[in-house]
Amino acid sequence: MVWRIDWRASLGVLGTVLTYLALTMLVPLAVAVVYMEDIWVFVVSILLVVILGFGLKRLDPEPDLGPQEALLLVALAWIAAPIVGTIPYLLAGFGTESTVGLQTSSLGAAVESFVNALFESTSGFTTTGATVLGEISLEQHSHAVMMWRQLTQWLGGMGIIVLMIAILPEVAVNGAELMRSEAPGPDLQKLTPKIAETARALWIIYFGFTVLLVAILYGLHLTGTVIDADLAPNMNLYNAVAHAFTTLPTGGFSPQADSIAAFSALVQWVIIPFMVVAGVNFALFWHVFRGEARVMLENTEFRTYAGLLAALFAVLAVLLFGGAVPKTDPGGVTEGVTENALRQAAFQIGSLLNSTGYATADFAQWAEGGTEAQLVLLFAMFIGGSAGSTGGGIKVIRWLVVFKAIRRELYTSAHPDVIEPVRLGGNVVDEDTIRGIMVFTMLYILLFGVAAVFIMLDSARIGVDLTVLEAMSASLATIGNIGPGFGDLGPFGNYLFFPESSKLLMTVLMWFGRLEIVPVLALFVAGLRDSGR
Amino acid sequence: MVWRIDWRASLGVLGTVLTYLALTMLVPLAVAVVYMEDIWVFVVSILLVVILGFGLKRLDPEPDLGPQEALLLVALAWIAAPIVGTIPYLLAGFGTESTVGLQTSSLGAAVESFVNALFESTSGFTTTGATVLGEISLEQHSHAVMMWRQLTQWLGGMGIIVLMIAILPEVAVNGAELMRSEAPGPDLQKLTPKIAETARALWIIYFGFTVLLVAILYGLHLTGTVIDADLAPNMNLYNAVAHAFTTLPTGGFSPQADSIAAFSALVQWVIIPFMVVAGVNFALFWHVFRGEARVMLENTEFRTYAGLLAALFAVLAVLLFGGAVPKTDPGGVTEGVTENALRQAAFQIGSLLNSTGYATADFAQWAEGGTEAQLVLLFAMFIGGSAGSTGGGIKVIRWLVVFKAIRRELYTSAHPDVIEPVRLGGNVVDEDTIRGIMVFTMLYILLFGVAAVFIMLDSARIGVDLTVLEAMSASLATIGNIGPGFGDLGPFGNYLFFPESSKLLMTVLMWFGRLEIVPVLALFVAGLRDSGR
């Protein structure tokens, strides 16, 4: 058996993907125009990407994607997008002291600049939200570049490839295969007979929620101005769009140094339900909008997700109200303050369980006396969103299958004569799926552990002594596409201080986490083994 | 389907098991006579256990074990043996300040005494080697009690039930079922058509290695006395027997506070190969003694085990020789001292990889500058011994199957049309076995993680602030039946300072680790579910 892959076809379609990616850069270009900032950064970026795209397209003008080529395309697109995404960062910071701008003083400085930019860009497209920006502010960085940073998360959330399937008929041919590789979670539901329509439905829902959030946030701001009340004083249109761009994809980037703590309590309450929505399988909303709310309410994964959110929220709210956690800055006093305790608890759980990573309080400061509360958050970070949502992590459905498989194994090992299938919501889960999920979860946990050890040793090498918790959280926050960790890489910290080698590893982890490891690794393992035959 | 279990039959056989356990107490009784110590401790212990045993036997004078009853018997025997094993500890320390003696000053003190004694006894039978003895010395504790402590490990190593199958025809009827539940690892090889003969062969090999080690150790001591050289000055007959009793079962208890560091370098070199032997599948030795050494050399698990030992030894030896680790007490200087660097490296890897837990150097002191070396040890602790050895942990063969299953999954997800079995040493591993191993490994890792969090929170509750590494190592060292952890519970520390609740949890972890979780939990899950039908 020889593995013949038509890589020209994959590269040809990749060219098309990149030209469309260049088009999305019109958004930050428009922002630059509005704020009267330098427009050359995005003009040059667009030109470079378009040239690259057209060049690749010429490799195969009429690409024909088989299943292997589809897989390769997804892997390539997710390598190319973060690399191309670094261009605006490098150009914008050219010659400045910005931590992601291109330094040309020495080769080492240039490499460091590229690694930082690649980290930031990958963190964007994979919706991770971990940052190497030493200073987050609209004075230090232009509105346009900061909007590009937000936009990468919005593009990566529902998936670049899913968007292509929705709009390009030639990509839709092997669309099911493509979507299976890009969509988070093991479960792909075809909503309509045509995969392009499914992709379109998902993107429309995603777009709709984004617009709704912008409307509510900016609406509050305008209303506040009109009735002269502090409803959402800082939430201008720029901020409304920027935060909608990173809420729905469970992204977590913010152009504000204080993240969501920069906004009023009302804004925080508004964002909570949208974060929750971002972790739900978007296919379920499609059913709801067709009048089949029953499908959502009866969905096992949705019920588990909702139940976990509610339970962890309750535990954390009690801990916060009871004074387990000292007053933090920002965040303030939660002990005995009902509204703040409830809001902080709902926000943290909503933000960390499905991997958004927004912050309203610095849980890195909770170490003294707040160990229980921190461990509740750590537990939440291991769960992840739902399949078909934009959330990262291991995902609720995988945990469900893992626990049901464990329970089945225990039962049948006491009753060796009994054959029992694993059921989920009344349906039998087939054994190949169970096996795939067990392997994925195991691989995820092993990678997480090995990476934590590597990061710890690598940091010690350059004299940065991490605690075991910090090293573990760096690994978990990147492979899980979460963003903030504990300690120095907490919600108001950053990843700048890590050595380049660790940053590169974390870039790979974010990438594995977003593409869910197996399809991507599969390509290499299959390639390696076949080349040896 | 109703689950009807004949628990009287299981209890009846348990009675027989206990009377034989009482007989083994003749060993410490003899030691008490030789050293002219109080003999009443073991006389009373024997009487109590014999009475209990005969009482249970009367429940079912002619027990008939089915597969369910066999499973229940294993679980019960492994609950009863550690409980009964506390009697000598409680009696010997009665009224004294010993940390495992029975305190009667208050109910709380009595409970604490029992929890400590149960921890020590379970740590013995499960071959863990974690201790709550605040002071290990033959002045503080009698020679007889310390020999009982060593003996529990020897009995638990090859298995109480395997011993019963070897000597009692009525137990051998469902012997295959019993052995599968008690033998470490997923793989049970029937060496002979009769299971009783297999059990006998395993125990004879185990006994043989033990006697050989006693002979070599005591032989060195005697030779040293005769030729007036310091070959093994402290290795008198008592110490030779005591350490042989805990080397072959990968136990790690020592009556010396300094563990193996109390003995000469020559003694340390002698013990290393025996520790290595203890982690090998004993069935392979049976083949070697029949002249089929080829079977051992071609065994995939054996080759992997040997390869891992060699590789980790080499890495650690280089680190130690290169000065990665400061001078420790005991252990001494390894930097640039070839013999010491080689010996320490071989000893630590031999001791920790297969879960023995003996110490010759205090790796808890390595924190400063020795992080790499500590992480090599941590990595080794995750491996475990071979199936059919006395070693703990996840076991080499499971890791082999897990990695092969991951590789297979990656390959087939790029080639969905290909059906590929997992092969081990040329044989196809059947899918049920793979599933069982995946579930086991997952459950193990999850339990390890959850227990670490519990231990951390529980200790914080009583004001003991563990580091994450200490909490994780407490969980790993007990569920993996290893013994020493990092930090305060390092090789020369102890587990006395943990709260009672954590000690009880660790007792359960040791028990799960030794019985490999699945068969035992299976019993409860099956019972719970069936009772609901």
Ligand SMILES: [K+]
């Ligand atoms: K995310």
Ligand SMILES: [K+]
């Ligand atoms: K052991």
